[in-house]
Each structure stands twice: as C-alpha cells, then as structure tokens.
Amino acid sequence: MKILLIGSGGREHALAWRLKQNPAVELFSAPGSSALAKLGQIRPAAIGDVAALTAVAEDLRPDLTVIGPELPLSLGLADALRSKGLAVFGPSAAAAEIECSKIFAKDFMVRHNLPTASYAVFYDHQEARQYLKHSSYPAVVKADGLAGGKGVIICGQHRQALAAIDALAPIPAAERLIIEEYLAGDEISFFALADGRTAIPFGSAQDHKAVHDYDRGPNTGGMGACSPSPLVTPALEKTIMDEIIRPAIEGLAIEGRPYCGLLYAGLVRTLNGLKILEFNARFGDPETQAVLPRFKGDLAEVMMAAAQGRLEQVSPTWDPRPAVCVVMSAEGYPGPSRQGDAIAGLEQAAARPDVEIFEAGVTREVRQGAEIPVTSGGRVLAVSALGDNMPDAVQKAYEAVSLISFEGAHYRRDIAAKAAKQAMR
Secondary structure, X not given: OEEEEEEOOHHHHHHHHHHOOOOOOEEEEEEOOHHHHOOOEEOOXXXXXXXXXXXXXXHHOOOEEEEOOHHHHHOOHHHHHHHOOOOEEOOOHHHHHHHHOHHHHHHHHHHOOOOEOOEEEEOOHHHHHHHHOOOOOOEEEEEOOOOOOOOEEEEOOHHHHHHHHHHHOOOHHHOOEEEEEOOOOEEEEEEEEEEOOOEEEEEEEEEOOEEEHHHEEEEOOOOEEEEOOOOOOHHHHHHHHHHHHHHHHHHHHHOOOOOEXXXXXXXXXXXXXXXXXXXXXXXXXXXXXXXXXXXXXXHHHHHHHHHOOOHHHOOOOEOOOOEEEEEEEOOOXXXXXXXXXXXXXXXXXXXXXXXXXXXXXXXXXXXXXXXXXXXXXXXXXXXXXXXXOHHHHHHHHHHHHOOOEXXXXXXXXXXXXXXXXXXXX
C-alpha cells in the first residue's frame, strides 16, 4: 500500500512510525523531515502550498493520502486531492471549519444543541474591550482562526483580558475574537474516527498546554500528554460518543459538510456535566505521541476504511498499558526560540524499553565530518513511554528524557502527575 503523509512534525513522525508497522506500507511524506526520511521517501513541498502538494500526490498516485496538520486542511487540500480521484484521510475545508473558525464552531454547537460555554463574538477589538468592562471573571479570550495552539488566553481579571486582546492583536487569526465563559473542571482530550456517516472512538488523553509546571505561563502547542485519560470510563466514553461525537458528525453531514478523518473533542467535566471547549479537525500534537504507542492494530487499514466509508467494519484494539509523552522544547519557546544546538543522547534514550522518540524541531547537519541531530524548532522532540501503570510510564519517560541534552533544553516535570493521582483514586 502506497501512502503519502502530509506534514513534518512530531505528530507526523508518530503517524509514520505506526503506519510502518504494516510491512506492506510504502511511505512517502511531504514536506517531510530528517526523521521521516528514515521511514520512507520525502518530497519537497511547502505545507501551505496546496498546488505543490497536489502535484506531489498526482505524481505518486498513492493508495491513500493522510493529512496531518490543520493548515493544509483549512486551505482545501483534501478537496483538491479528492477532485483528482484520490483517497484521503482528512476532512474537507468546509468540515475542517469546525476547528479553523472558532466562531463557526461555537455557532455550530448552538445550532445542534451541543453543550458548550456561553460566548460573545466580536468583529471589532474596541467593542470587545467595552464588553469586558461588564464581564465576569475568569474569562477566556480566543482568536477566531488558527493560531498554532496559542490563540487562547485565560484571564483572571479585567486588566489581564485587555492585555490578552493586545497580545493577540498581531495574529491574523485574531481579527475576530470570542470572549467566553470560563469552564472550571478536569479537561479531557477525546478522539474519534469518522467516515462521513459512521464514528468510532479512537482513544483519549490529557494534554498539558502551559509552558511551565503546575499549568503556569503562556499556552503552547502542548508540552506533553498521557493516554488514556483516567477520567474516561466505559460509561463516560459512551456518553461522549452518544451526546457529543455522533451528534457533531450528524450535524456536519446535515449541513453539507460530511466529515472524514479524525475528530478531536476538547472537553471539560464541570459540575454541570460535560462541556465542549473546542473541536480539532486532525490528530493532536503531542496527544498523538501518547495515543499511538497504545494502538495495536493496523493504522493504514483503519485510515483506509475511513477514507472508503466503511468504518463499521473496524474495531480498534489497544494496549491496556498507559503511555506518557514529555515534550522537550528549545529555549525561548513558545516565543522565538534558539536553534542549531547539537542534540546528544537520542540513541541511548530510544534504546530504553517501551520508549519511543518522536522528532519535531530536529534536523541533521554535518559537523566535524559527522552527521548529528540539531534543534530546528520550538518544540524539539517528544519522549513517549509505556508503563504498567501511569506512575511507571511517568518514570520511564523521564528516565529517557534525562539521557537527552541540548543547550537551553526545557521540559515540564509534572506531565501526567495529575493523571497518576487520579488513576490511584
């Protein structure tokens, strides 16, 4: 089976690693990375260039194209490929709007009676500032469009909310804003596969967005994750599927936006029941690096079933052991980060039992006659480990992290700490 994987980050490395568990898979990636080059051939094409990516797919004629990041989905890559008669795992631009526009997503939830926070929409920042004078706090200020996981700011006071508007103003995604009720409770990341009609569960996780321990500091694209969420019992999974996922898939179909791909629901368990924080139209990063080590089936076959509209034939199987993923980032992240620092210890860490290393901001350079890995992005890599229980997975992940070093390396030291406590209750 020939598969073209679109993307270059840690999520795509994890997807490629799991896809290659099927020895029949011939893997190509665009634009790819040095890590993906070890798993298959790469094709140069900018991630936001739909025409170039479509040309790559037309040249290769893959059996399946898997689209990793949200940007090409928002630009209509899945539509372009399907118009060429190619099978695609990933939603159309219209369906992906459930992530790419928070205003669309919130209005969609209201139209289909999906539980979410109260909110107000602003097309003018000055009107938003006026509204904040009469808001209750905490409040949440959100950019409408894609912002790389950095378009949401929780504000405890009025002055912080005003500062949030100023901080978001330079981001094109923040031309329109949402000011939203803050939902207190335990967060859950829940994943489901959909083929336009059928939806099936595909794991859960707990994400860690803030850059520093104890959820301090600005939000990032994600500093780590654990899977499964200890909060998701079989009964709660059924509730999520029956009351959130399937109604969302049905609602998108009713609106002429049939959804094919992975739907990621960010949820919070409040005193008033489950509420939806957001939907994402693709695999999460770094949640994927915690979920996929637990998946035991043939990912290529599962994705093909979704692309061909036959998910009812699929029943994913899972390793019962939990997984923990710790992200190591470069100095300065989530702002401008240093790059070009040599990375040591990757091979030693990867050799640890039940450990996988997924590279994100890593490239290879020849220095002093030898090819070495060097940092090339904000989130550099993710260290994932399976354990007999959550504390064991935490220990294995951090033991592997301790073997890896580069100048300015940063990582949270409390990934999955809350989940480990919850699992022991």
